[in-house]
Amino acid sequence: MKMLKVTAAAATALALSLTATACGSDDGDESGSGGNGNKITVGIKFDQPGLGLKTPDGKYTGFDVDVATYVAKELGHEPGDIEWKEAKSADRETLLERGDVDFIAATYSINEEREKKVDFAGPYLLAHQDILVRADDDSIKKPADLNNKKLCSVTGSTSAQNVKTKLAPQAQLQEYGGYSECLTGLENKVIDALTTDDSILAGYASQKEHQGKFRLGGFKLSNENYGIGVQKGSELKARINTALEKMVSDGSWQEYVEKNFGPADYKNEPAPKIGNVVS
CATH class of the missing domain: 3.40.190.10 (Periplasmic binding protein-like II)
Structure with a gap:
């Protein structure tokens, strides 16, 4: 009987130890949630060469893809953490409002009507x-x-x-x-x-x-300020703006422009300043 009591006590202690270990493991996972292996969902176009294109072999290429990949890295996500989601023009606000994507980089021009529904980081490109x-x-x-x-x-x-x-x-x-x-x-x-x-x-x-x-033609018939769309009120806006500023300052922005548009002799505008939307 005495041995049974000792065994029961030992079993209880072991169970408590395992429970504490499991709890500690969960805490460790949460503390690392912003690091590698943490998925982020990004909306892009799938059918625009040079900007957002899903190739037949399942890869994603283009200026918006390069910008989004850089931004995601600054937010703590490796390229393998990114889940790319098609963001057709008519669906962009809905995708953000429903939380289907974390942010959208898809030739997304900033305008007053859209700003009623979503927030924009940037602009990161002035097109015409x-x-x-x-x-x-x-x-x-x-x-x-x-x-x-x-x-x-x-x-x-x-x-x-x-x-x-x-x-x-x-x-x-x-x-x-x-x-x-x-x-x-x-x-x-x-x-x-x-x-x-x-x-x-x-x-x-x-x-x-x-x-x-x-x-x-080089006619510049309108100004199109491409921004990165996020949910209304999202703290991501400020963090993405910081990433975009770094992307310009370290030369990555110009590298992406030349890589994706260079063969067309595209006379791009200089990188816009954050918050400077040209009307």
């Missing part, structure tokens, strides 16, 4: 609406030259309509399902010009199979 034409076409040198020309943009986009309303009322609008279709039409001389943000156009023109075939 522009046109893309064939490299050997010298007939379009200024916006007015688009009159009586076939001008393509994506269905639902306001870019082509802006040109027709403000600059070239006789332009013949052609709406296609995607920019790739417009580009094919441009190459085959079915259309004369493609219009959207110059960064997007430069991304397409920089693709290996397109290099040397197209040129940007």
Whole structure:
């Protein structure tokens, strides 16, 4: 009987010891939650070469991808910690509001309407609406030259309509399902010009199979301040701004521009200052 009491007491002590060890292990996991192995979900475009593109082999490339990867690293996440999620233009606010992503870097122009729903870090790139034409076409040198020309943009986009309303009322609008279709039409001389943000156009023109075939007009038809979207009131905004400032100061920003847009001879603006949204 005496031996049984000792054994029971020992068993109780062992159970308490294991419980304490387990609790200590949980505490250790929580304290390391900001380090490697901690997942972060980032929204990007999957279909924009030079900015956000998911390649057939499952990799992700582009300026926005490079920027997002740098920012995530500054937030404590290695590239392998990132879960990339497609952020189509119409879905971006919803993805942030529902908490489906931690932040979005997807040619996300800062404007007053969007700022009612989400917060923006940045801007990290100042783009402009522009046109893309064939490299050997010298007939379009200024916006007015688009009159009586076939001008393509994506269905639902306001870019082509802006040109027709403000600059070239006789332009013949052609709406296609995607920019790739417009580009094919441009190459085959079915259309004369493609219009959207110059960064997007430069991304397409920089693709290996397109290099040397197209040129940007350099018209700067609008200002598009790309920001990184976060949930309204999120503390991530300040931390991402700090990361963006470091990215510019250490030369990474310029490296990413040259890497992703260089083959298109993209005349990019200097890196914008944080909080300076150009109207």
